[in-house]
Amino acid sequence: MTEPVRLSKRMSELGLCSRREADEWIERGWVRVDGKIVSELGSKILPNQRITIERQAAAQQSRRVTVILNKPMGFVSGQAEDGYKPAVTLVSGDTRWKEDKTPIQFHPSHLRSLVPAGRLDIDSVGLLVLTQDGRIAKQLIGEDTSIEKEYLVRVQYTKPGKLPDSDLKLLNHGLSLDGKKLLPAKVRWQNDDQLNFILREGKKRQIRRMCEAVGLKVLGLKRVRIGRVKLGELPVGQWRYLSSDEQF
Incomplete structure (x- = not known):
């Protein structure tokens, strides 16, 4: 018989969300296993059991944004280090690329939990992805990623x-x-x-x-x-949203 696995791990494996998101959804009662709500963290299931998520979880996920930034030299990808600022500090209403065609209105809430999906060294420049979406983070930096x-x-x-x-x-x-x-x-x-x-x-x-x-x-x-997302004409120090029809 197949061994049971943690529900949050299985949800991440299936690409439904990140483990952190899964734990949040489980706590809120937004996850069903074979039609029954499972709200206890650490719950285990069998791999063949059916997982469904409530509409609230899907709605919350659809509001999460992903940002494409042209990182200049002198900024770190993640947490501030040795007095150097993190790249996320470059994301504001003023630094958004004027040519960004996505209809999303910038809101300060888009900066919450906006984390880099992959590193770019302090002395390297170019395309850096910052995302609130655990699925994209897993796709780009998960153990089994094969994205170029x-x-x-x-x-x-x-x-x-x-x-x-x-x-x-x-x-x-x-x-x-x-x-x-x-x-x-x-x-x-x-x-x-x-x-x-x-x-x-x-x-x-x-x-x-x-x-x-x-x-x-x-x-x-x-x-x-x-992957399929190019830096293109995006100016140094500016950013744009990943559009709904773009995929890595």
Whole structure:
């Protein structure tokens, strides 16, 4: 017989919401298992049992926003660190991109629980996703995510001559970090001093460390795409809402 699992874990696995949201909905009596309301935190169910959520939960979820920000240098993705401001402080009515076509009216409540779905280092720029929606966070940074992230990386070779083709192949597949083999990447020259990286994982300072391993120094790093969502013409330091017809 299949082992019972926590209801909140199962809801997250099914992509209904994040675990935190699941716990909140369970406490409010918004979750049914095989038609019966389950309101006790930590309740366990069998994987084949049917989970439904009340309309209030769906309505609350539909009001959650996701923001696409063009992060400048000098801002951290998450919590404030060493005197540096978090990227969320850039989100205000004044910094919203004038070309944003979404009909959503900015409201200060959109800043509540608006968290980064993935990191972008303090010295890196470009596309950063901030979301109130646990489903999107799980999609982008969950353990089994396979969504591509694309970067433009300006580099300088620290050895004589040019980077050998064999080392470019290593960047594509064959390097390890922290004793663990990296997933295959797509790395190619964009122009004489700029590489295009497409990754399906995001270890801490991964691109910088990969480059270092083959004698390349990173001079600039910009994320330009996550899945199907592109940075496009969004100006530095400005943001827009993810529209209802956009999907990562």
